[in-house]
Amino acid sequence: MTTQTGLNHYQRGLELASAGRHQEGLNCIREHLRIMPNDPQALNDAGAILHCLGHTEDAIGCLVKARRAKSDSAEIVWNLVEAYLAGGRAVEAASLFDNMEQMGILSVEVMNRTATMLLDQGRTGQAIDVLLRSRRLWPEQEVLTPMLEVIRSKRPKVAFFRAGAGEDGVLAEICEFVQERFQTEYYQDPALAPYGREGHPAAESESRPGGVADLLRWSDIAWFDGGGPWAVEASRLGGNSRIIVSLRRSDLCDRWAKDVCWENVSILVQIGSSAVEEVLLEQVPDIRNRTRLVVVPNGVNLRRYLLRRRERGKNLACIGCLTMQANPAFLVQCMQKLHYIDPAYRLSFAGSFESPILEQYVRHMVRTLNLSSVITFEPSHGDLNSWLSDKHFIVASGIGESQVEALLAGMACGLKPIVHNFPGADKLFPSQYLFNIAEQFCEQVLAREYEPEQYRRFVEERYPLDQQLARVGGILQQIETEIASCQGRGTRDGSGEARVRRSPREVRRGTA
Missing domain, CATH: 3.40.50.2000 (Glycogen Phosphorylase B;)
Structure with a gap:
């Protein structure tokens, strides 16, 4: 009898909402939910009515609970994305795009609306990810190509340096990933083969800067894959560029790491596992006190x-x-x-x-x-x-x-x-x-x-490739955020110079 009463409340609520009497309809559905609190369809309908009434956060709460009760409902996922966007929560909306694509309900309009909101919120990295996905799914959108170019032009310039030969560098599978998102240049020892996976050479630029020093001056982020003498030199030169060094254990066979001014390295990336640190500690015992360490897993496409x-x-x-x-x-x-x-x-x-x-x-x-x-x-x-x-x-x-x-x-x-x-x-x-x-x-x-x-x-x-790419993208976005934060605090003077790095002599004196 109680269940039937609840159903009567629910049906009455739908009728009232259909007649435009949203608040009365919501009250009836809430009465139904008091008896059947986990009814996914009723929670979805309550969320939809709340959204119409402009109560966005309450709508999101109902729809999240509805999705928890019935995760395979395309209607619930669609409504939740719309509620997220109404509440300015574009990141949460984008997190549901995988589900929407699997359900066949992902639309170009929703994706581009989400990307626009992310751009307005200053979330450039996430916005460009959404736009790239939109272009991949609907390649006829010619307008996206110049739009992406403009976004990239406003992001930090990234230079990658590969020390030594090898086909398993962190850059091997992410060359295209990085180029799509940032202004990017690559440099490898000219005596070695062009960097990239076998059969997939690194892309060339029409306006490549000259050598290592020129590329350092050009870049906002300098990523040294494999470390080596270039990383040593860059860490001691100072300048504007934020330095990232990525290593495997095999990169530490020589003893160059002890000569790096690690205080001037923003992030040390360990490729594959944290086992890199075990070897590095022999050369740089205080490495954790001098820079940040992160792990990027291997990834296979x-x-x-x-x-x-x-x-x-x-x-x-x-x-x-x-x-x-x-x-x-x-x-x-x-x-x-x-x-x-x-x-x-x-x-x-x-x-x-x-x-x-x-x-x-x-x-x-x-x-x-x-x-x-x-x-x-x-x-x-x-x-x-x-x-x-x-x-x-x-x-x-x-x-x-x-x-x-x-x-x-x-x-x-x-x-x-x-x-x-x-x-x-x-x-x-x-x-x-x-x-x-x-x-x-x-x-x-x-x-x-x-x-x-x-x-x-x-x-x-x-070793899913997406996990590797997400980690690398996160590192670059983190540095991008730090650069923007420093600029916002006025750390650059009128000549455009960034904060002053410590020289190797100052570092040694400071750590003695």
Whole structure:
């Protein structure tokens, strides 16, 4: 009887609201909710009426509760987004766009209205994310291209510096991400290949500044991936640019880090895991007192890699520059033992040698161990999907993280990983994929377990690209906010110079 009474109140409330008697209708629905407080449709209708009456915050409260009770309702999500926008809460509205897209109710009008509100609120980074998504979903919007150019022109200028070769830098997958959002320039040692993923070279600019010093003067944010002498020099030069340094453990093989004036580094980014700090502490024991540390996880763009449901086979692949850190000689030793057990296994290297001396030694060992028909060397391949199509294992014997991205790419294609247990490897891969000695390498290759779907699922769950991009975008937006805050406090004088950095001598005196 009580339930029926509540339903009568609810129906009466809808009738009154339809007749334009919103307050009376709301009172009836509230009476119904007193009896059935978690009725999602009644909560939704109460929220809609409150929105019509201009009681936005109360409307949001009802609609949030309604969505909590029925998260798959497109009507509730739509109404909640409208209520958020009415209340000026564009960030909360944008947070529901994934749900709206999945439900098929995301519209260009809602997205662009949200972006406009974000711009009006000074949330430039979030606004440009919404506009880029709008353009991706509705590419016919030609007006967005000049609009995005104007927004980018008002944001900080970002310069990226890559120290050394490598394909797993934090910039490898986010080149396009950053360029779409900021004025961006890239610089890598001219002696090295153009920076970027294999087959995806870094974009060039028509008005690239000259060298490192020119690029530093041009930029508002200077990001040094891999650290090295450039990071040391930039930290001691002073100037306007906010400095970010991103590192993996393998970047710390030399002792350059102790020479960095870390007080002039805004953020130290650890790539992959916090294991970077463990090595860095040996050179800079007080690093946490001198700069901020954050972790950016590895990320894999699964759209680049095709999963092949292959049967277990006998072809092994090793991808990446053949350096001392990649330790190819150890992999040759492992293959010698595997060949002794089963001569049918083959190993293919894809990558160039770092030095003639290393190449001479490795090729000599291949010939000496009678493995010339077992181990082959090929140049880097732009189309990994094609090259890996006849491979079954992705292997690495390195002493650091230099091959992590290649390993994850292979796993995304369905190859079984076999990884030398370098320091920190246990934080990146499950223990069943790690080996310490050549005998364990052979055991893992010869094991019967072979599950391509499981290897890809591990990458999908553990290393989503969106998480990496969100973290990198958050770092840049944080620095952008700090720059704007300093400008707002008048920290720049009439000549446009930023706050004065401390010189290395001052830092040493201050920390003695």
